[in-house]
Amino acid sequence: DAKTTQxxxxxxxxxxxxxxxxxxxxxxxxxxxxxxxxxxxxxPEYVIHGLTSNVNNRMASLAIAEDRKSSTxxxxxxxxxxxxxxxxxxxDGAGNNRxxxxxxxxxxxxxx
Amino acid sequence: xxxxxxxxxxxxRKEGQNVTLxxxxxxxxxxxxxxxxxxxxxxxxxxxxxxxxxxxxxDIAEGYSxxxxxxxxxxxxxxxxxxxxxxxxxCASSMGRRGSYEQYFGPGTRLTVT
Numbered sequence: 001d002a003k004t005t006q007x008x009x010x011x012x013x014x015x016x017x018x019x020x021x022x023x024x025x026x027x028x029x030x031x032x033x034x035x036x037x038x039x040x041x042x043x044p045e046y047v048i049h050g051l052t053s054n055v056n057n058r059m060a061s062l063a064i065a066e067d068r069k070s071s072t073x074x075x076x077x078x079x080x081x082x083x084x085x086x087x088x089x090x091x092d093g094a095g096n097n098r099x100x101x102x103x104x105x106x107x108x109x110x111x112x
Numbered sequence: 113x114x115x116x117x118x119x120x121x122x123x124x125r126k127e128g129q130n131v132t133l134x135x136x137x138x139x140x141x142x143x144x145x146x147x148x149x150x151x152x153x154x155x156x157x158x159x160x161x162x163x164x165x166x167x168x169x170x171d172i173a174e175g176y177s178x179x180x181x182x183x184x185x186x187x188x189x190x191x192x193x194x195x196x197x198x199x200x201x202x203c204a205s206s207m208g209r210r211g212s213y214e215q216y217f218g219p220g221t222r223l224t225v226t
Binding site: 045087090 | 116147162211212
């Protein structure tokens with residue numbers, strides 16, 4: 001099963017950009033890269049997802065390496081509300097949900 | 113407002129009792145999922161359903177059961193056979209089963225069994 005590797009924790013200052021890395025060296029051609037974030041005692045919140053091309057939405061940007069073995073979630077201007085655990089997961093484009101594997105994520109701290 | 117509701121937020125049960133966790137969505141999503149999260153851990157998939165009257169086991173289905181009689185509802189029963197039932201349970205839904213669709217999560221139910 002394809003797994004992802006993320007740093008345990010990262011720290012940023014408010015209003016500065018944040019780059020959250022994710023390695024997925026065993027990604028298959030049909031796997032989509034998804035990012036979610038979770039606040040304590042809450043359900044995860046969808047952030048962004050992509051397949052091959054870089055993606056932008058109102059929350060963040062997703063930069064995907066050309067070989068797709070890594071990706072980076074970019075928060076352009078961190079706010080205190082962005083402090084959360086960020087999960088990078090792979091979802092099979094063919095719909096094989098047995099491959100849904102969530103790691104420990106990256107705990108992001110944002111300093112005022 | 114469209115979304116996913118889980119009830120109750122906190123649930124306490126005695127060991128040996130079955131307990132059913134509710135999950136309802138009004139997003140008109142076909143696929144629904146149940147996850148379990150233990151302290152400091154990622155999510156683990158218990159069961160998922162891609163259409164009404166159909167569901168599949170995830171990675172840790174033992175001791176759990178589900179039903180999908182209506183598109184909007186996907187209740188999870190934690191049976192007495194589940195050896196370590198105390199956990200945070202999360203329900204999610206997506207438009208379809210494919211990875212091109214994002215998942216939307218409910219607020220979760222924290223189950224404590226003593």
